[in-house]
Each structure stands twice: as C-alpha cells, then as structure tokens.
Amino acid sequence: MKEQEIKNIIFDLGGVIINLKxxxxxxxxxxxxxxxxxxxxxxxxxxxxxxxxxxxxxxxxxxxxxxxxxxxxxxxxxxxxxxxAMLLDVPQERLELLKDLRKHHKLILLSNTNDIHLKCFTEILEKENDCSIDEFFDHVYYSHQMHKRKPDADIYEQVLNEQQLEPEETLFIDDNADNIAGAANLGIQTIHITGETTIIEVFDEGE
Structure with missing residues (x-):
C-alpha cells in the first residue's frame, strides 16, 4: 500500500472492527x-x-x-x-485508530450484515464503548439496506459512485478473501485482514 496515494478507506465491520467468533x-x-x-x-x-x-x-x-x-x-x-453469539467486543484502540485516520482520509464502512446483528452490534458499542459507529465514518453502508452484498461488483460500484471515489485512491480492508478479490477486480487497493493481523498492526507497519 502506498499510503500517500490513499485518500479513502473502506472498512469491513465484522472481523476488522468488531471481533468475531x-x-x-x-x-x-x-x-x-x-x-x-x-x-x-x-x-x-x-x-x-x-x-x-x-x-x-x-x-x-x-x-x-x-x-x-x-x-x-x-x-x-x-x-x-x-x-x-459470534459478535464479541470492539477494542477501544481500533476506534481511536479510526479517529486518527479520519483526520486525513475519507472513511467508509461497508458491511455484509443484517438487522438482528446490527441491533446487537449497536448495543455492544453503546454499552462497552459509549458511542455509535456512525461517529467514526463519513458514511456507512449495510448490505441488508442496499439489497446487495459483497463480493458482488455492484455493491462496490454503488459506494464508489455515490461517494465519488477513484478506485486507485481507495483502500478496502476486509477479512474475507472473496470480498477482497471482488474489490480488487474494480481496481481498488486492498488489504486482507487474517487471524494473524489486526488493523492496528497494519497501520503501525505503514508508519
């Protein structure tokens, strides 16, 4: 990743911001x-x-x-x-990272999710972190509200078009290899989060 060329960062939610099991x-x-x-x-x-x-x-x-x-x-x-039961916690350090990144980048959330999970996730953030996820992003996109889901091309295209993002200036971060491939096919830069890496380590390495 060439960070100086990145103006926009699209984050997945589960497995990237909130811990999942x-x-x-x-x-x-x-x-x-x-x-x-x-x-x-x-x-x-x-x-x-x-x-x-x-x-x-x-x-x-x-x-x-x-x-x-x-x-x-x-x-x-x-x-x-x-x-x-799969939804765990949101480490505070990840939220602090989002705050820092938003000072210099446009941040977008793009999640394959559903109404039951979204309500639970919202309650977790309110109870444990005393905040709402909307506070950390310029725009949030949820698959069940868009009637589209990753890794289909149309969901990425909608985000790019509505937010007026250039693919080569945009970084997409996700824990699912198929979702990463779907974004990469459109020319979006990508980082695949695996069990061995968190977004904290990714951006620490970029410094």
Missing part, C-alpha cells in the same frame, strides 16, 4: 437443535436464506422462521442470542 453461533445452534456442529456448519455456510437475509430480501420474522425450522427452537430470544 462464528464458532460461537455454530455451537449455539447445535445446542438448540441437537444436531451436529458439522451439519449446522453446512447449513450455515451454504443455505441461501443467510445470503437473502444479508441482502434484506427476507424479513427478520422470515429469517427466524427458517431458524426455527432448522433448530426446532420456537423462542425468538434464544434464536437471536444464538445468532448474535
């Missing part, structure tokens, strides 16, 4: 349903209901109805808690 949700669904974690994983990773929910193409009620059929659990509260 998807295994927690798989474990919770396995407990609720009595089926194996492997079977839950297969459904969790590959069933179209999850993609449709991220695109806002089905409602919270329709998504919960699918989960009820999958798990045999009739409690909305238990299903929401299981679905949100």
């Amino acid at each position: 998807p295994a927690n949700t798989i474990d919770a669904f396995a407990r609720l349903s009595g089926i194996s974690k492997e079977e839950v994983t297969q459904k969790y990773l590959h069933d179209e209901h999850f993609k449709k929910y991220e695109k806002g193409l089905i409602s919270d009620e329709e998504f919960r109805s699918y989960l009820k059929n999958m798990t045999g659990c009739d409690s909305d509260k238990d299903l929401d808690e299981a679905w949100n």
Whole structure:
C-alpha cells in the first residue's frame, strides 16, 4: 500500500472492527437443535436464506422462521442470542485508530450484515464503548439496506459512485478473501485482514 496515494478507506465491520467468533453461533445452534456442529456448519455456510437475509430480501420474522425450522427452537430470544453469539467486543484502540485516520482520509464502512446483528452490534458499542459507529465514518453502508452484498461488483460500484471515489485512491480492508478479490477486480487497493493481523498492526507497519 502506498499510503500517500490513499485518500479513502473502506472498512469491513465484522472481523476488522468488531471481533468475531462464528464458532460461537455454530455451537449455539447445535445446542438448540441437537444436531451436529458439522451439519449446522453446512447449513450455515451454504443455505441461501443467510445470503437473502444479508441482502434484506427476507424479513427478520422470515429469517427466524427458517431458524426455527432448522433448530426446532420456537423462542425468538434464544434464536437471536444464538445468532448474535459470534459478535464479541470492539477494542477501544481500533476506534481511536479510526479517529486518527479520519483526520486525513475519507472513511467508509461497508458491511455484509443484517438487522438482528446490527441491533446487537449497536448495543455492544453503546454499552462497552459509549458511542455509535456512525461517529467514526463519513458514511456507512449495510448490505441488508442496499439489497446487495459483497463480493458482488455492484455493491462496490454503488459506494464508489455515490461517494465519488477513484478506485486507485481507495483502500478496502476486509477479512474475507472473496470480498477482497471482488474489490480488487474494480481496481481498488486492498488489504486482507487474517487471524494473524489486526488493523492496528497494519497501520503501525505503514508508519
């Protein structure tokens, strides 16, 4: 990354700003349903209901109805808690980094998410960090409100066009390799966050 050429930074949310542990949700669904974690994983990773929910193409009620059929659990509260179990904490140092970066860059949030997760994430930030995610970005984009999801090209194109961003002047940071490839195909500069790296280390290395 040539930082002097970067004017805009697009951040993913889960796994980049908020810590994630998807295994927690798989474990919770396995407990609720009595089926194996492997079977839950297969459904969790590959069933179209999850993609449709991220695109806002089905409602919270329709998504919960699918989960009820999958798990045999009739409690909305238990299903929401299981679905949100993957959402952990937001280290304060990451929020401080966003504040510093925003002094010299336009910051955009672009997340594949859904209404249940967004409500939970908002509560986590309010309770643990006493803030809102909107405070740290010039604009926020959520897949379920856009009816698009990464890594499809149209979601990146919408952000570039609406925010008047030049791809070569824009950096995209995500923890999903497919999402990184989708952005790179449009000429956007990218950084892939893996389990061995955080955004703190990425920008420390750039100094």
